[in-house]
Amino acid sequence: MKANKFKKLTVWTAAWLALGGLLSACSKTESVADAKADNGPASGGALVYLEQQAHTNLYPPAGGFYPNGGVLNQITDKLTYQDPKTLEIQPWIAKSWTINDTATEFTFELRPSVTFSDGTPLDAAAVAKNFDTYGRGNKALKLPVSEVINNYERSEVLGPLTVKFYFSKPSPGFLQGTSVIGSGLVALQTLERPFDELGDATKIIGSGPFVVASETLGKELLLSARKDYNWGPAQLAHQGRAWLDEVRFIVTPEDSVRIGALLSGQAGVIRQVQAYDEKRVEEQKFVIYAPSTRGVNNSIVFRPDNALVADLKVRQALLHATNTQEVVQTLFSHNYPQATSVIAASAQGYVNLAGKLAYDPQKAQQLLDSAGWTPGPDGIRQKDGRALVLAAYDSLPQPQNKETLQLVAQQWGKVGVKLQVLSGDAGVRVVDNLDPEKTPVAPGMVGRADPDVIKSNYYPTNRNVLLQQGGVSQKVKGFVDPQLNGLLEAIAAQTDTQKRLALTAEVQNYLIDQAYVIPIFEEPQAFAAAPWVREVGFEAVGRPSFYSTWLAKR
């Protein structure tokens, strides 16, 4: 009887599956819209944009989080515009500027008659207040300091459209810092609100081509074009108001639902396409955009405070035991170029160090042997009774980071080193990641198109990925590298461009010679768009811009 029941069940299931197959076969005939001849940009229309995650706090210096940057880039303008191809800094809200020889005083002349969407003027007073807040923070309102502004002292309003900034030490990166997402200009009423309220997008009043029309918290954001917008960067071919009438951001966490919605015509652009889905998208004549984040590459870093990786030879061995080509070929696509230095090839000051990063397992074995680590009975190397077992947490925002670390763990396993790939909730992750004993290895990357980006990643009082003493971590016993920090400080303060780029080259060499870092690939942000969505733009570190976007006939 029981077997009989089961047989019926299978028949039933098979019938159901067959029905599903039939239905999907029927709909295969629907064709993909072929690209029609265009007569140039068309005005109007609404673009549906699918986000993987809801935005969090939209205080502009928190714009590094991908979903936040995607919103802020539509609703705020910046003092200057960085050309995403040449990385040159060009006028935007600032018409012109002068910088003194020591890069401690910056004076900006602003474009006239620019307004925020609440009608208040974007003038010298507003700009001064913006950078006073970003450069110094505001304790009463709990607003933190911006990562991109170094050595900020004060502002001075010299005229209605002239503003001057003073720095306690040279700050050559400041000019580029005025062009980034984190320096989006907002109205005074936004800066008067406490940090706790700035997750509400309708409270972020900018001067950008789009305005937040409505928000369903955690789900949807409706942007509408500002009809009177007339102050886009002069370099852009498109001027005046945005072509689109509306952009609708919809949070759709599930990867397959985003792709399916795009391919079935329910959405125009989606963010975060996994490399393994790219082929499917392109086969249907949809477009993949993978703008580089142009900063510190997706890397694995060591925390030398931990005795296991304190020895240069061990770190060098692991550098040569890592087959980045295999990682890129197995897990990613041509949109994820294999790293050839600490920073991306398209980043400022890049030098090609591919020769120092060669995969060489024999050399790795020799280095480990000479460092005194000998293979134990279980294949894992040992020394003085300790096994060479390391651990790292995967990083959720980085594409396929867990898979990357697991593949690297396999590669290291071949030379007798065990890497445990850990996952945990955000609390455990943050606490353990500050403890070199618990996480001697960590993934790291940061995007910004200025040499200061290297300082952001490695300097103790910034992101401090190497966990040096002097940072937020209380667990570091003694590791500090004055030579590295000296180089990083020099980059942040060197006013001569050529010397600054030379220092950038020097620090890349130093980081690899010390084997502090194993660069894996140049990280893009991957988007997919329907063929009828034209001119999707990206700023210098890959945040989307829909200012020039228009919709062709479907």
Place this chain on the structure above:
Amino acid sequence: MSFYPYLARRSAQALLVLWAAFTASFVLLQLLPGDALLIKFLSPELGLGPQEVADIRAAYGADQPAWQQYWHSLTGFVSGNFGYSLQAGVPVSQGLATSLPPTLRLAGLGFALALVLALVLALLAQLAPWRWLRGALYALPSVFVSVPVFWLGIVLIQLVSFRLGWIPVINPGKWQGLALPTLTLAIPIAAPLAQILLRNVDEVLTQPFVAVTRAKGAPRLWVLLRHVAGNAALPMLTMAGVLFGELLGGAVVTEAVFGLNGLGSLTQQAVGNQDSAVLQAVVVISATAFVLINLVVDLLYPLFDPRLRNRLGV
């Protein structure tokens, strides 16, 4: 025992349960390594220095002793102030105001549909003219139980929305958009209900009074509805109260798949970020719902069972 003291006693119990839930969740959140402040401000995206982080912690009162923080948030809750969500950057009440209605709609509809499915299934299984069909219908709950919610949601979306284009997943109408999630949620909930109902109907059918009624020539459907259904439904009611928890759990997955902004996705994000203000609010709200539903179930019991009715004097 009369009704009103019973209600008062149950209400006092409910308040005690809520206070215990609040306290327990507060203690557990304190015990966890890390906190929302740490996660928010030590995240490398902000690149803050040690002094800045210390200042912010002081500004949020995170350096105060635990009992002060406990008192602060408890009194806040009692006066209806749920605090701020650090991660989302909005007051918790604002987050709840947008998250609660979609979840209530989804859970309510899902539960109603599950009940209907279970009843229809039980009825059909009894009335089916062919043995093989009855067998298949009896087997269906086991199939339903073993279907993962996540997989079911994805299959429904792929088929109904992407292939057939019947219902858009992106930008659907308010009720239109609930069709697929409701079905996704209802199927696994319907399964245990149907199983219990089927078993009980079979049991009741063997009772002597049924044999008597049938011997008198009553039609099968009439016997089922008039005499068997009421008796068989009682255990299902108890089960329904317990299933509410599953409903919330299922909602987390369903909301993630369909991108609904309900309590489930709010909780998921808050857990990930240890956003304690949000978590406290969710715990208290869920506890309230549990207490209320079980109260309703207890109050409904006498309606189905005359013996209880007499004892309570309702």
